Structure formats: structure tokens, C-alpha cells
Amino acid sequence: MSIGSIRIAFFADSYKEVDGVALTSRKLVEFARERNYPFLCVRAGDSTRVEKTGSFTEVILKRSAAALSLDTQLKYDPLFNRHARRVRKELEEFAPDLIHITGLNDVSIIGSWLANRLQIPMAGSWHTNIHEFAANRLKKTLGFLPAAMSGSIADLAEKWILRGSVFYYRMPKLNLAPNEEITSLLSSGTGRVSRLMGRGVDAEFFNPAKRTVNDSKLRLGFVGRLRSEKNVRLLADVQTAIDKAGLTNYKFLIVGDGSERGWLEKRLKNAEFSGYLSGEALAEAYANMDIFLFPSLTETFGNVVQEANASGVPAIVTDKGGPKFIVQDGETGFISHGTAEFSANVVKLMKAPSRLGLMKQRSREFAESRSWSAVFESVYQAYFEALRIADEQKSAILEKEK
Incomplete structure (x- = not known):
């Protein structure tokens, strides 16, 4: 299997928002489309629909009125799993080699659940320190309490949210992280291979x-x-x-x-x-x-x-x-x-x-030395490595059963 023939199903928790996570997701999709790589992108949008162009498939899912605002633009829909059957149908038709999840939000939760149900290897990427965000906001919300008390509650919440996040990232065969500290955290906390996934910049546009x-x-x-x-x-x-x-x-x-x-x-x-x-x-x-x-x-x-x-x-x-x-x-x-x-x-x-x-x-x-192409070429190398790990684990299981 060559790098460009790997069939990727990408579950983007953030895509249209104005932030670095959404930008990275859009750039990855752009990279795959420009090279005509087989790629399926699942994301939230203003209506539910499926769009197909050549080797690229986009599954866009509308969030319900029950969606909760996590930020100015980012939302979480507790009813998002109603789309699971539709997504499963598209996954079975696309037949991905690997599913790539991007966090703990509603889109990736469907991706991780279906990866488990359909026995498709998974890669994960860490984009947001949700434990620090949550602790920061909780401390602000508890501002009416004595500082020592609100600080202790926020610290405890941060610890448990981080523990839960790391546990979630034990599901992928390989994890991608944006900096060396998180790469080390995921490697030690999950026991999974973790690789650095930097970010590029368009030095022609920003000038x-x-x-x-x-x-x-x-x-x-x-x-x-x-x-x-x-x-x-x-x-x-x-x-x-x-x-x-x-x-x-x-x-x-x-x-x-x-x-x-x-x-x-x-x-x-x-x-x-x-x-x-x-x-x-x-x-x-x-x-x-x-x-x-x-x-x-x-x-x-x-x-x-x-x-x-x-x-x-x-x-x-x-x-x-x-x-x-x-x-x-x-x-x-x-x-x-x-x-x-x-x-x-x-x-x-x-x-x-x-x-x-x-x-x-x-x-x-x-x-000028930080191109997006170089970043995503390394991501595709990581996809290849994740598939190799999955194959080795499968072979080891079969060997034990003999």
C-alpha cells in the first residue's frame, strides 16, 4: 500500500469555526483533495447532506436545537448520535483503512464508536487542552467563593478531565500531538505511539x-x-x-x-x-x-x-x-x-x-520554512505507521489463537 492510496475517514470536531483547530482541519482536507487521495470528511454544518467529488466525500451533519455552546462558535450536540446510522452507511460504502478522530466532541465520538463497531483502526489527534479550558472557566464561574476554595475545585476538575481525556486517547493505535509536551503526555499516559503533528503557515498569503x-x-x-x-x-x-x-x-x-x-x-x-x-x-x-x-x-x-x-x-x-x-x-x-x-x-x-x-x-x-505540505506529509506517514501497528497486533492475536 502506498501513502497516497490509504483511505482515510476524518472526523473533524471543529471545521468552520474561526480558530487554529478548524484551520488545521480545513488544510488537511485541502491537502488530500489537491492530491486526489481517497478521503472522507465528517463534520457538522448548517444542513445534513453528503457531497461527493471524485475520490473525496464530505458528510455534513446538522446539530439539533439541543446543542450546547462550548464557545462563541463551537457547540456540542448531546443528540448527535442520531446521525450514527447515516455515517455508518457512508463509512461502509467508502471502506476506510483508517479513521482519524480529532477530540472528544460530538463528531469524533461518533467516529470512535463506529471505529470500534466496524473494527476499523483509528488514529487520534489532540488539538485542545480541554482540561485547562474547563478549569479556567470553572474558576471564573466560582469567583464568588474564596480564592483558595475555587482554585482547589478547579484544580481537581482539571486533574479528572485530563485523566478522562488521556483514557479516551487509548483507543487509537497512534496519536498525533501539536507539541513535545503533549506528545510525551499521550505516550506515557496511553501506552500508545505518539507523534508530533506541527502546523504550517501560508507565507505567501500572510506577508x-x-x-x-x-x-x-x-x-x-x-x-x-x-x-x-x-x-x-x-x-x-x-x-x-x-x-x-x-x-x-x-x-x-x-x-x-x-x-x-x-x-x-x-x-x-x-x-x-x-x-x-x-x-x-x-x-x-x-x-x-x-x-x-x-x-x-x-x-x-x-x-x-x-x-x-x-x-x-x-x-x-x-x-x-x-x-x-x-x-x-x-x-x-x-x-x-x-x-x-x-x-x-x-x-x-x-x-x-x-x-x-x-x-x-x-x-x-x-x-517561510513552515509549509503545510510538509506537515501533512508527516501525518500521512503516521497514518501508514498506525496501519502497520494494527496489522502487527492483529497478527499477534492470530498467532496466539493457533
């Missing part, structure tokens, strides 16, 4: 040539959901540090939306809030930034960091989560240990225009 502002004002940018798990309130601390340093020629450019927007609008005195952007408007916004600020503590990767780099914008990130594996400290940005250092790094770079210029150049050079 510093798309800059449209030419004044002397430094623009400090953020792109993403304005939610508590993104730690966006740290931007107010950055503003305080900049003001204390006596710097005035700056502006925040905030791209995105969410529950924290109102809080930020009240406190950031010199900021432009654009809401969600896409296409050329997003590429232009990135190119108009000078320093990218990404204070998230729970990110598994950080596609936006690479998009900023491709636009010639160095990034300042925390030492938690995936972005620290993207940033080359002191070259394409800074990895910050705590709020004070994060703010200090912003001030330091604002005061050093020559260094900022050099870091812009290096950020662009780095991003």
Missing part, C-alpha cells in the same frame, strides 16, 4: 508586503478569541508597564471577539477592536502590527503566532503551552516567564527599533 499603514506609531497586536483562557487581561498590565516607561507612540490592534471584549474596551485607552477578520482583511491586520502579543497559557500550538511571523511580526508569548515551541527566544520574539517579564519584554522591544527590525526579518525567514 509583510500587505502593510497599509506608514505612520510612526507602533502597533501591538493580538488575534484570537477574547476569552478568559486566552489570558487577555494581561494586555492591561502591558499598557501599565508601557505608560510607566514613558512611551506614548503606540496603539493596540485587537482582532477577535468574546466575553472579555467589554472588559478590555474599558481599560485599553488606545486600542482598535476590529472583531473577527478573515481573508485579506486579516492578512492586512497582521501586516500592520509591529509586535504580536499572545498571553495565552493554555494553547496547544498557536497558529496565530506563525501567521504573525509570516507577516514579519515577532511574537511575545508565555512559557506555558505550545507557542514557546514556535518562538525562537531573542530571535523571532521572546518567551516570557510571568506577567512582569511579559510586559518588560514588550517595553524592551519598543525601545529598541533596530533590534525590532532585525527580529521582524528573522520572523519572516522562519515562517
Whole structure:
């Protein structure tokens, strides 16, 4: 069997949403379609239908009115299993060699259940630290309790959600993870082979040539959901540090939306809030930034960091989560240990225009080496490895039965 002949059924928990997980899913589908690989994609959509073009099949399933909002756009439908019979029919017709699940949401739950029922080998990819997100939001919800108590409850919830998540990922033959820490976590926690699945960036689309502002004002940018798990309130601390340093020629450019927007609008005195952007408007916004600020503590990767780099914008990130594996400290940005250092790094770079210029150049050079094609070629190698593992396990069982 050649790599391109492997028949993949891909269950995408996030696809049309505005986030890095959905982007990665769409890029994988695009990669397979461009190469005419046999590929079936199951995802949620605005209506239930099946679309077939050549070797590509798309099964789109509508969520019910009972669907719960997990985020601004992402939902979970407790009645989604009503689609299982339809999906099974399409799977049996497509005859996949491997099922690829992407998380613990409604779409992948159907995928994992049918993989077990139909005895189809499975690969899994970890995209979201749901345990950290849940703990963060729970702590915020329990804000009326003493800090020590709400913190203890949130920590306990995080521990148990993580344990359940890792248990779920014991089902696949092989797991894919966005950074080295999660790769190690899955490997040790599941006993399964785990491989790194990075992310690419379109360095032609995200390009510093798309800059449209030419004044002397430094623009400090953020792109993403304005939610508590993104730690966006740290931007107010950055503003305080900049003001204390006596710097005035700056502006925040905030791209995105969410529950924290109102809080930020009240406190950031010199900021432009654009809401969600896409296409050329997003590429232009990135190119108009000078320093990218990404204070998230729970990110598994950080596609936006690479998009900023491709636009010639160095990034300042925390030492938690995936972005620290993207940033080359002191070259394409800074990895910050705590709020004070994060703010200090912003001030330091604002005061050093020559260094900022050099870091812009290096950020662009780095991003040019991160192609989506290379990422998905390695994913297909992992698919091949998962099938080999499944075959070896099957042979071992047959040998024991002799």
C-alpha cells in the first residue's frame, strides 16, 4: 500500500469555526483533495447532506436545537448520535483503512464508536487542552467563593478531565500531538505511539508586503478569541508597564471577539477592536502590527503566532503551552516567564527599533520554512505507521489463537 492510496475517514470536531483547530482541519482536507487521495470528511454544518467529488466525500451533519455552546462558535450536540446510522452507511460504502478522530466532541465520538463497531483502526489527534479550558472557566464561574476554595475545585476538575481525556486517547493505535509536551503526555499516559503533528503557515498569503499603514506609531497586536483562557487581561498590565516607561507612540490592534471584549474596551485607552477578520482583511491586520502579543497559557500550538511571523511580526508569548515551541527566544520574539517579564519584554522591544527590525526579518525567514505540505506529509506517514501497528497486533492475536 502506498501513502497516497490509504483511505482515510476524518472526523473533524471543529471545521468552520474561526480558530487554529478548524484551520488545521480545513488544510488537511485541502491537502488530500489537491492530491486526489481517497478521503472522507465528517463534520457538522448548517444542513445534513453528503457531497461527493471524485475520490473525496464530505458528510455534513446538522446539530439539533439541543446543542450546547462550548464557545462563541463551537457547540456540542448531546443528540448527535442520531446521525450514527447515516455515517455508518457512508463509512461502509467508502471502506476506510483508517479513521482519524480529532477530540472528544460530538463528531469524533461518533467516529470512535463506529471505529470500534466496524473494527476499523483509528488514529487520534489532540488539538485542545480541554482540561485547562474547563478549569479556567470553572474558576471564573466560582469567583464568588474564596480564592483558595475555587482554585482547589478547579484544580481537581482539571486533574479528572485530563485523566478522562488521556483514557479516551487509548483507543487509537497512534496519536498525533501539536507539541513535545503533549506528545510525551499521550505516550506515557496511553501506552500508545505518539507523534508530533506541527502546523504550517501560508507565507505567501500572510506577508509583510500587505502593510497599509506608514505612520510612526507602533502597533501591538493580538488575534484570537477574547476569552478568559486566552489570558487577555494581561494586555492591561502591558499598557501599565508601557505608560510607566514613558512611551506614548503606540496603539493596540485587537482582532477577535468574546466575553472579555467589554472588559478590555474599558481599560485599553488606545486600542482598535476590529472583531473577527478573515481573508485579506486579516492578512492586512497582521501586516500592520509591529509586535504580536499572545498571553495565552493554555494553547496547544498557536497558529496565530506563525501567521504573525509570516507577516514579519515577532511574537511575545508565555512559557506555558505550545507557542514557546514556535518562538525562537531573542530571535523571532521572546518567551516570557510571568506577567512582569511579559510586559518588560514588550517595553524592551519598543525601545529598541533596530533590534525590532532585525527580529521582524528573522520572523519572516522562519515562517517561510513552515509549509503545510510538509506537515501533512508527516501525518500521512503516521497514518501508514498506525496501519502497520494494527496489522502487527492483529497478527499477534492470530498467532496466539493457533
